[in-house]
Amino acid sequence: MEKKRRESSCDSCVNYVYDEDYECYCCDMDLDEDEMARFMADSVRDCPYYQLDNEYLVVRHQM
Numbered sequence: 776m777e778k779k780r781r782e783s784s785c786d787s788c789v790n791y792v793y794d795e796d797y798e799c800y801c802c803d804m805d806l807d808e809d810e811m812a813r814f815m816a817d818s819v820r821d822c823p824y825y826q827l828d829n830e831y832l833v834v835r836h837q838m
Contacts, residue, residue, distance in 0.1 A: 789826040 785791045790803045804824045806814065814822075 784822065784825055787828055788822070788824075789828045790824055791828075 785800075785802065788802075791800055792803045793799070794801045802814075802824075
């Protein structure tokens with residue numbers, strides 16, 4: 776049976792931005808060496824820096 780990779784929540788994170796130099800999406804957080812190793816090994820379940828990119832939340836605060 777093929778192992779199904781879980782979907783990442785990075786797609787909906789505020790810190791997941793497009794990098795023009797690398798021409799791809801990258802995490803904008805400054806991860807240290809240990810955090811990057813855990814991320815690359817896919818051993819992290821929930822990112823501690825995840826922030827939902829919710830535009831409607833900003834609008835609600837303005838009202």
